[in-house]
Amino acid sequence: MSKETLTIIDNRTGREYEFPLIDGNLRTADLRQIKIAPDDFGVMGYDPAFMNTASCRSQITLIDGDRGILRYRGYPIEELAEKCSFLEVAWLLLNGELPSDTQLSEWVDEITHHTMLHETTRKFLEGFRYDAHPMSMLMSTVAALSTVYKDARNIFDPQGRHRNIVRLIAKMPTMAAYAYRHSRGFPYVYPDNDLTYAENFMNMLWRMVEPKYVANPTLARAIDVLFILHADHEQNCSTNVMRSVGSSHADPFAAVAGAIGALSGPLHGGANEQVLKMLDEIGPKANVPAYIRKVKNGECKLMGFGHRVYKNYDPRARIIKQTADEVFEVTGRNPKLETALELERIALEDDYFVTRKLYPNVDFYSGLIYQAVGFQPEMFTVLFAIPRTVGWLAQWQEMLLDPETKIARPRQVYTGYPLRDVGSMEEPEAETVMA
Numbered sequence: 001m002s003k004e005t006l007t008i009i010d011n012r013t014g015r016e017y018e019f020p021l022i023d024g025n026l027r028t029a030d031l032r033q034i035k036i037a038p039d040d041f042g043v044m045g046y047d048p049a050f051m052n053t054a055s056c057r058s059q060i061t062l063i064d065g066d067r068g069i070l071r072y073r074g075y076p077i078e079e080l081a082e083k084c085s086f087l088e089v090a091w092l093l094l095n096g097e098l099p100s101d102t103q104l105s106e107w108v109d110e111i112t113h114h115t116m117l118h119e120t121t122r123k124f125l126e127g128f129r130y131d132a133h134p135m136s137m138l139m140s141t142v143a144a145l146s147t148v149y150k151d152a153r154n155i156f157d158p159q160g161r162h163r164n165i166v167r168l169i170a171k172m173p174t175m176a177a178y179a180y181r182h183s184r185g186f187p188y189v190y191p192d193n194d195l196t197y198a199e200n201f202m203n204m205l206w207r208m209v210e211p212k213y214v215a216n217p218t219l220a221r222a223i224d225v226l227f228i229l230h231a232d233h234e235q236n237c238s239t240n241v242m243r244s245v246g247s248s249h250a251d252p253f254a255a256v257a258g259a260i261g262a263l264s265g266p267l268h269g270g271a272n273e274q275v276l277k278m279l280d281e282i283g284p285k286a287n288v289p290a291y292i293r294k295v296k297n298g299e300c301k302l303m304g305f306g307h308r309v310y311k312n313y314d315p316r317a318r319i320i321k322q323t324a325d326e327v328f329e330v331t332g333r334n335p336k337l338e339t340a341l342e343l344e345r346i347a348l349e350d351d352y353f354v355t356r357k358l359y360p361n362v363d364f365y366s367g368l369i370y371q372a373v374g375f376q377p378e379m380f381t382v383l384f385a386i387p388r389t390v391g392w393l394a395q396w397q398e399m400l401l402d403p404e405t406k407i408a409r410p411r412q413v414y415t416g417y418p419l420r421d422v423g424s425m426e427e428p429e430a431e432t433v434m435a
């Protein structure tokens, strides 16, 4: 009869160990029982970059990278992107179920009434240099919010936690828009409570002298859909940072600021900005084969391609391609689209990319839409951080309420010097001292 266990034989001692498998997985802490002597530390799992290590049990997001599947709380991303609003999906991620009509209208009302920034925070933003990167401004400003909301430290008070989750989701577009207006030298635009989440963001970014901002509905819906697609992605680099910082019981503003820092890197959220730079560098479609050769020679990476988990087409990239068509009907076709399509076509046929299972990821086309809508490339990663805040907070809350959670603290394999003492350092050669 089959048993849910794993048997390991230690060939150093000949001893046999039987460990339980939980949901088909080994608890690596069990390996510590494998020792050659009673005072031996025991065997650890060595897994740099967590290639094969689950750090938690989670009920929020499912990715099946081989089949190109992404689901939030069991719902396929395709259906959510088609039928829901971003704030509906935010509620789903945080609470586990889609909201009823009453819950949704209360939730929207709550978020809408927390969009204002404290005036000290607005002044804080003014202190940044005119050419500061908006991601750096956003990260620092989110960290600064913990100076305003001291109750944020009461992370185990459910109402207080909810209040600060609402504040973060509501104020993220305001801080992002202010960072943008600051870099352009434009006056800040206060939130408008008559508008939806995406429309209000557009209002704070782009309203000039008109008394009321009227958003183009296709563009506002495109931003909402992109927000849905970026809302969560299970244990990615920035979410791992969120959980890690949060595991020390730091307040959520500190943890989100850390997660924003992780997201800003070009191998993670920063890739969308890099895709546009790459398309600029390549220029017309005719230059694509030469660029692909450079990638294959290891001179550069094809930004927006490849994913740690997806080894099949990223389902978000497929939805984004559809959204791009709708946006380009309003704005006109982004001239870089031709180059991007040619890159995708050649890469998907080329052995280098096929054997490594490198497909376009969410960032490959999102930048083209953002640019067509009117965003500068420096804002692209900020546009990722706004919706991902929801995922970070859902994962943070799940972690806090999980009885198995402990402070995140990995082990290491020490490869430095064995014990030595300062007195035994060799005298330097006389000639070396003279030199």
Ligand code: ACO
Binding pocket: 266, 267, 268, 269, 271, 295, 300, 301, 302, 303, 304, 305, 306, 307, 308, 309, 356, 358, 361, 362, 363
């Ligand atoms: N262009 C060219 N070659 C690539 C690319 C790429 N974009 N991505 C991976 N490869 C190659 C690697 O060189 C490696 O080749 P090798 O086996 O000959 O050494 C092989 O494919 C495997 O790649 P790894 O780096 O081991 O894959 P990993 O899972 O560690 O990295 C990552 C995933 C970081 C996303 C990587 O594919 C990459 O750098 N892509 C470009 C940046 C990007 O688009 N990031 C956004 C990711 S999505 C997100 O965060 C929202």
